[in-house]
Amino acid sequence: MRKLIRRPEIGAVAAFLVTYLFFVVMTSGAGFVSADGTAGWLNLAAELGIVAVPVGLLMISGEFDLSIGSTVGMASMILALGTRYFGLPDWSMILLALVAGGGVGLANGLAVVRTGLPSFIVTLAANFIVIGGTMGVSRLIANVTSSSVAVSDPVKWLFAARWDQANIAILWWAAVALVGWWVLSKSPFGSWIYATGGNATAARGAGVPVDRVKIRLFISTGVAAAFVGVIQAVQWNSGNATYGMGYVFQAPIVVVIGGVLLTGGYGTVVGVVFGTALFGVISTGIFYTGWNTDWVQLFLGALLGVAVFANTQIRRLALQGR
Amino acid sequence: MSEPLIELQNVSKHFGPTKALTGVSLAVHPGRILCLLGDNGAGKSTLIKVLSGYHPPSAGQILWEGRETRFSEPREARKLGIATVHQDVGTIPLMSVGRNFFLGAEPVRGRWPFRRFDSGHANRVALEQIRAFGISRVEDGEQLVGTMSGGERQVLAIGRAMYFGARLLILDEPTSALGVKEASFVLKMMTQARAAGAAIVFITHNARHAMSVGDDFAVLIHGEIAARFSRGEKSREEVLNLMAGGDEMAELEEHLEGIH
Numbered sequence: 001m002r003k004l005i006r007r008p009e010i011g012a013v014a015a016f017l018v019t020y021l022f023f024v025v026m027t028s029g030a031g032f033v034s035a036d037g038t039a040g041w042l043n044l045a046a047e048l049g050i051v052a053v054p055v056g057l058l059m060i061s062g063e064f065d066l067s068i069g070s071t072v073g074m075a076s077m078i079l080a081l082g083t084r085y086f087g088l089p090d091w092s093m094i095l096l097a098l099v100a101g102g103g104v105g106l107a108n109g110l111a112v113v114r115t116g117l118p119s120f121i122v123t124l125a126a127n128f129i130v131i132g133g134t135m136g137v138s139r140l141i142a143n144v145t146s147s148s149v150a151v152s153d154p155v156k157w158l159f160a161a162r163w164d165q166a167n168i169a170i171l172w173w174a175a176v177a178l179v180g181w182w183v184l185s186k187s188p189f190g191s192w193i194y195a196t197g198g199n200a201t202a203a204r205g206a207g208v209p210v211d212r213v214k215i216r217l218f219i220s221t222g223v224a225a226a227f228v229g230v231i232q233a234v235q236w237n238s239g240n241a242t243y244g245m246g247y248v249f250q251a252p253i254v255v256v257i258g259g260v261l262l263t264g265g266y267g268t269v270v271g272v273v274f275g276t277a278l279f280g281v282i283s284t285g286i287f288y289t290g291w292n293t294d295w296v297q298l299f300l301g302a303l304l305g306v307a308v309f310a311n312t313q314i315r316r317l318a319l320q321g322r
Numbered sequence: 323m324s325e326p327l328i329e330l331q332n333v334s335k336h337f338g339p340t341k342a343l344t345g346v347s348l349a350v351h352p353g354r355i356l357c358l359l360g361d362n363g364a365g366k367s368t369l370i371k372v373l374s375g376y377h378p379p380s381a382g383q384i385l386w387e388g389r390e391t392r393f394s395e396p397r398e399a400r401k402l403g404i405a406t407v408h409q410d411v412g413t414i415p416l417m418s419v420g421r422n423f424f425l426g427a428e429p430v431r432g433r434w435p436f437r438r439f440d441s442g443h444a445n446r447v448a449l450e451q452i453r454a455f456g457i458s459r460v461e462d463g464e465q466l467v468g469t470m471s472g473g474e475r476q477v478l479a480i481g482r483a484m485y486f487g488a489r490l491l492i493l494d495e496p497t498s499a500l501g502v503k504e505a506s507f508v509l510k511m512m513t514q515a516r517a518a519g520a521a522i523v524f525i526t527h528n529a530r531h532a533m534s535v536g537d538d539f540a541v542l543i544h545g546e547i548a549a550r551f552s553r554g555e556k557s558r559e560e561v562l563n564l565m566a567g568g569d570e571m572a573e574l575e576e577h578l579e580g581i582h
Contacts, residue, residue: 186438188428191421198414205408206426207400266416319415319468 008259008318009271011310015257015303016278023285032288039165045280046173047228048254049273051247053180054224056255056272058217060184062197062264063119065218067108068225068251070131071101072244075229077134080147080239090151094230101226102219104130109218113211127248134241146240149233159234169231173276176224181269193217197264253300254279257307259314266315278303325388327352327521328373328404328490333382335368342368343545345382350490355512355522357532359565360542366525369542370492373523374406375399403489409499412479415468419460422467423448423482451481455511473504477511484515491515492523497531509535529561541565 023032031037051068058065075097082093108126112119135145161168184190195203196213204210225244233239258275260267282299286292326349335343343365350356360366371377372384375393383390386402393399413422420441421428429440429447445463452460455477460470467475476496483491493512497505512535516522526532532539539556541549541564549556549564556564 182438188430188439191417191425191428191439194417194421195414195425198416202412202414203425205406205412207397208426261416265414315416318466 007268007271008261008266008311008314009268009274010259011307011314012258012271012274012278015307015310016274016281019278019285020281023281023288027285027288030288030290032285036165037284037288039167039170041277041280041284042170043165043167043280044283045276046167046169047231048247048250048279049173049276050169050176050228050231051221051224052251052254052258052272052276053176053269054217054220055251056258056260056267056269057180057184057193058214058221059252059255059260059262060197060264060267061193061214061217062200063112063214063217064252065105065108065123065221066120066248066252067104067123067126067130068221069245069248070127070129070134070241071104071222071225072229072232072247073239073241074104074130074134075101075226076233076239076243077138077145077147077241078239079151079230079233080149081138081142083150084147085142087150090149090155094155097230098223098226101222101224101229103222104225105219105222106215108222109215112218113214131241131245138241145242146238148238151234156234159231167235169235172227172231177269177273180272184269189213194265197261197266199265250279253304256311257303259307259311261311261315262308275307324351324353326350326385327387329385329388330372330379331383331385333372333379333384335372335377335380341545343372343379346542346545346547347382348540348547348550350521350523351538352489352521353516353519354537355516355524355535356538356540357536358523358525358540358542359527359529359532359561361527361565364542365545366542367494368545370406370494370523370525373399373490373492374404403487404492405483405486405488405490406492406494407476407479407483407496409495413467413475416466418445418464419452419467419470419478420445420448420463422478423451423485427486447485448478448482451485452478455481455514456507471504473500473507476500476508480508480511480515484518484520488520490521490523492525494525495527496524497526498528505531527565529558529565533558533561 055065055068078097078100079093082088082096083090104126108119108123111122138145159168184193192203192208192213195206195208196210200210229243232243254275255272256262257278258267258271260272279300283296286296286299329349331347333343333346334341346369348356358366358369368377372379375396375398378392385391414425421444424444429443430437431440432438448463449460457474457477460474467478470478480491480493496508500508509531512522512524524532524536537553539551540547
């Protein structure tokens with residue numbers, strides 16, 4: 001029991017199970033538990049989840065990234081304009097989009113460690129700079145802020161393959177979660193992430209390159225956001241500067257619901273995955289109940305409040321665990 | 323007496339016009355505990371930072387095993403085996419005992435890309451090390467350090483430094499935040515580290531703690547060494563008076579104790 005309570009994800013797993021069962025009962029016969037219904041909430045969770053995992057790691061290191069939203073849109077526009085307007089090869093444009101995403105992360109990371117300003121503000125500013133920049137440059141080049149894409153079949157398969165209702169993004173989410181879990185729980189770098197968020201001074205004293213840890217994590221969130229931008233552009237056959245804006249707060253929300261401590265130093269990838277899954281279940285579950293989907297936001301808000309409270313209690317218990 | 327491990331000769335340190343240290347000379351020997359006594363603001367923290375390589379001295383020199391040395395950064399001092407354990411910032415509360423113990427020097431097993439943190443080894447060694455210093459209440463290396471008491475954390479931090487081959491231990495007020503029992507635990511650990519051959523600088527403003535384990539003593543007042551003596555040369559009253567800069571501190575303390 002003590003071992004169980006020490007797991008930061010325990011709250012998210014319990015909340016997921018309860019919520020899932022709630023919707024199973026409420027939607028009985030409406031197809032929520034069918035293969036299609038399951039694919040529905042997994043699809044929704046997957047794209048958010050690809051960003052949420054690195055955002056979770058970054059938050060455990062004690063930093064925020066609110067620029068992920070506009071990075072998604074930027075990446076989709078790079079792919080769209082590059083392939084449609086300039087007719088450049090899709091692979092090189094995908095690579096360029098990912099590098100640009102990493103570049104946004106690098107800029108965020110450098111700005112945060114050099115200035116010592118709160119990353120909340122730095123990346124919030126970056127979010128507006130990136131979306132504004134994307135729109136402005138797109139207008140200058142092609143006089144549009146959205147555009148269709150032109151990609152080859154292998155690219156379509158890799159980023160937007162579909163089996164019945166299930167998107168390939170679910171597999172990408174699983175892969176990202178697996179890598180994130182390995183890095184955080186198994187690799188020495190994981191200890192550095194926890195230590196950086198838990199007590200940066202002590203970490204520095206023990207020889208952990210705190211600044212480099214943060215910069216690397218900022219780069220990973222940027223690349224992950226760009227990756228989702230590519231997925232969405234290929235899936236919907238268009239790029240748009242406003243893609244991904246919903247993620248700005250959805251990602252930190254599911255991370256916190258997943259048991260990551262807002263001030264850093266505590267949390268797991270398993271928790272983040274369940275927090276994201278919970279988001280998917282609520283967002284699509286409401287639809288299957290036949291209620292107005294406007295209730296989704298209310299649900300999420302309440303859940304966030306409960307999660308923060310519950311996680312504080314759980315952490316207190318973990319620290320008492322003698 | 324053996325050769326000093328580290329020696330400060332006439333070290334001064336000022337920050338702009340502020341003189342933090344003036345003409346400080348002291349020597350720390352392997353297998354001995356040097357107690358550095360002083361009130362708040364006497365320059366103890368600056369002296370720690372000079373010893374551990376955070377601040378280069380403005381004047382004077384540092385000798386390491388008899389040879390003049392300049393540390394350009396703390397990492398160099400660490401490489402020589404200078405370990406500083408701070409009162410409160412040594413450990414990370416929401417991290418496991420094993421991960422804390424090996425932070426920054428994680429043992430790994432397996433081949434890349436499957437090279438991973440060897441938590442079994444880390445937990446086992448961490449537990450062995452703190453057990454050797456008498457902590458038996460912690461049974462699981464996965465336990466969060468936040469569940470340990472202040473004294474236990476201090477022991478973990480000192481044990482960690484010893485395990486990684488520290489030759490000079492700088493302990494910054496290791497006992498001041500602790501209860502009586504916990505403090506004596508940490509003091510006992512210091513004598514064990516001394517027996518293992520470490521040179522120890524024990525910074526404290528608690529004369530009783532200092533006199534119970536110290537071999538050599540230096541009293542720091544306004545950035546200068548006001549007195550220097552060895553074990554048994556001065557009584558506790560004399561030491562207290564020295565620390566307070568000659569005021570009749572001992573009398574005052576006795577008076578206060580009489581009130582209780």
